Amino acid sequence: MAEEARQLVVLGVGNRLRGDDAAGCLVCDELQGTVPVSSESGNPGIPGDLCLDDSVFVLDCGNTPENYIQPVVDRNPARILVVDCCEYGAKPGEFRLFSRPEIEQLSYGLLSTHTLPLTLTIEMLSLQTHATIELLGIQPERIEFGEDLSEPVRRALPAVVQFVRNWARPSP
Numbered sequence: 001m002a003e004e005a006r007q008l009v010v011l012g013v014g015n016r017l018r019g020d021d022a023a024g025c026l027v028c029d030e031l032q033g034t035v036p037v038s039s040e041s042g043n044p045g046i047p048g049d050l051c052l053d054d055s056v057f058v059l060d061c062g063n064t065p066e067n068y069i070q071p072v073v074d075r076n077p078a079r080i081l082v083v084d085c086c087e088y089g090a091k092p093g094e095f096r097l098f099s100r101p102e103i104e105q106l107s108y109g110l111l112s113t114h115t116l117p118l119t120l121t122i123e124m125l126s127l128q129t130h131a132t133i134e135l136l137g138i139q140p141e142r143i144e145f146g147e148d149l150s151e152p153v154r155r156a157l158p159a160v161v162q163f164v165r166n167w168a169r170p171s172p
Contacts, residue, residue: 008056008168009077013084013118015063019147020140024083028060030161056168065121073128080125080133081167084118085140092141093152095160103135
């Protein structure tokens, strides 16, 4: 019997009440077709009917990604992409893909708004899924409670969404 096809999983992490920390959740909104992300020109982002196909499971985990480990494990993913704001010394709104070893080095910048360290959740996912796990880190300008999304992060969101769409495309 052939092995069942393994899915890709995109996890948006963040707190919608803490300024730029909402970015991971907003990326999930766009990917799920619930709220379009505006582009720099003010035009709406890609419409919801152009969302990712069924082989990609998109999940907005808010600030408690550890609560979503089992639904991810149940999908038997080959690859997992975590989208979250993290401090890595770049300009606000810049984003970068981090490999698993690099995530460990960033752990200090990932602790600010999560119930448990994101590195612990990633370790638990790795042990239970054996998936390749990457972090798409977005450099925040502000993550204070009650703040709105900063302009640099708002302008970057369409490019972040497009990056995730490209990440999820099947390899030729």
